Amino acid sequence: MVLVTFTSMLTKPITTSAAVDVQAKTAILVDAETGKILFEKDADVALPPASMTKMMTEYLVLEAINEGKISWDTTTQITDYPYSISADPAFSGVGLKQNQDYTVRELYEAMAINSDNATAIALAELVAGSEGDFVKMMNEKADQMGLPDAKFVNATGLANSDLGNNVPEGTGADEDNLMSARSAALLAYRLINDYPEALDISSMTTTEFDGQEIQNWNWMLPNMPGYLSQYGYEGMDGLKTGWTDLAGFCFTGTAERSDQRLISVVMKTDSKEARFEETRKLLDYGFNQFEKKELYPNEYQIEDQKTLSVTKGKQDTVEIASNAPLTTMIEKGTEDQYNVEYKLDDSVLNDKKELTAPIKKGQKVGSVKLVNSEKDFGYITSDGEQKESVDLVTQEKVEKSNWFMLMIGAITGFFADIFTSVVDTVKGWF
Structure with a gap:
């Protein structure tokens, strides 16, 4: 019995892949170059994405810049709606002021780095005229991108019930944005491949806004200040965190090592720390277990x-x-x-x-x-x-064969077809 047991241990197949147990409701890991899925867990379950919604807002702002409709230096002032959101302590905004000019770059950085809600609304109003019209653009772009299960009702990721009397036209007061992990990964894929400059901003650990320093909520960025540095991950440079009571803690991350870039999404984790811990598991799995290889x-x-x-x-x-x-x-x-x-x-x-x-x-x-x-x-x-x-x-x-050989071939083919037809007919008699 000892011999049999020992032999079975020797012949046990060696597995080449490490198991990854991701403690999130839904998750996905993707190769950022090809879009190949390396891991998924219930990736088609649509959930509120919270501030990961802002990836679509970022995309449409960058698209407007690319098309020359606005520029980084374009200025705008803050209307009553975004001002009311910024002034509400429940939303922890950057403290926008009215009757003051803000550049697109200032507003974009506050939105992408500090996940500010009011600046997202201000940018939506600048690009489309109103948040309601911007939401239409968001859903049209989602259809163009082929985002499965995606539905946008505002530019921020807040629940519409948080917006009071400012619910975007065409949406319901009790509605929320919805995305699956697959949709979030595809949106991130399109964002960083179509507009790689988005990573220049999402990789900034801090920046100055209107005389104050604001901090990135992505604790996995290298060189984060203070105790947050313990969450730093080599190669991490984006992309977007999210949290609401309904959505829980979620995160779309991307990191690059040795010319290999991965995109990860975790949704509905238990805490702000857990979303980064589970992301680390996914990215470690991808970088350690996968490689780009010439097969033929x-x-x-x-x-x-x-x-x-x-x-x-x-x-x-x-x-x-x-x-x-x-x-x-x-x-x-x-x-x-x-x-x-x-x-x-x-x-x-x-x-x-x-x-x-x-x-x-x-x-x-x-x-x-x-x-x-x-x-x-x-x-x-x-x-x-x-x-x-x-x-x-x-x-x-x-x-091409010369005309004589083509003629001979045609004649040969003609008689061959006749012969085949005669043979088939004779066979039919029997």
Whole structure:
């Protein structure tokens, strides 16, 4: 019995992945380059995202700047609505003043760094004219991005019931913003890929606003002051915290190490500390267990699919292969789980699945994609799989056959078709 037990211990399979137990209602971990999902836990459950809502507000402000509708130096003054929010001690604002000019940069920094609510409203009014119209823009952009389960009712992430008589037009007084972890990750993915300058601001630990120092609520940033430095995480530079009574404590984080960037989301954790502790678990899991790796080289050919048939050419076939290496983010030690498959482009083939000469060397005839034979969480983006595929191209040129050979081929084909038809008819008699 001792011998059997010892032998079974020796032959026990070695697991290459570390388990990650995330204490959050819902969570997700994503590769920021491709959108590939590395881990998820109930990622499609829609919950109030609290101030993570402001990621959409940030996106629309940066989009307006990019389109030249406003600039960082554009100034605006504070209307009664954002002023009332800023003056309410329950919202711990930066203390906006009326009859004073504020630049877009000042308001954006207060919103992105200190999660200020009133500055988010002021920016929404500047961009769209009113928060109600801005909310329409938020939901239209969510549809364009393909954010599943996302619904926006204000620019801040507060519950509409907190806004008193200032509920945005077109929304209900008892409504709240909703996002799933998947939606939050996709929104963060779009924000940092479309407007990477957002990270320049989200990575600031402190900044000065109207003569006072304000602090970032993202305690995982390196070099946070005082006791908060214990939460610092190497490579962390964003993105957005959130908390309300209904939403609990949530956090969308992003960090980069050795040219590998990850995006994590945890929602409805137990405390402000827990959201960072659970994020650390997710990011450690991603950086420790996954690596970007070339799985198949350039000019790779599937053994029994090295050629395509050619018609009207000086040769009957042409070799095909990938035009670039196939690289992806994989869990360490799982290379053997990946194969490749061709997807031919029917628009360049005839009904008999043949290419028609003349054919150029390097002509695209389809794509080559990776296929995981084991569990795969997929991508947060609709085109994620395409991003990790490469072109399938011809390896040589094939000239068109001369007119005489084409004529002979046509005559041969004509009589071959007649013969086949006669044979089929005779077979039908029996």
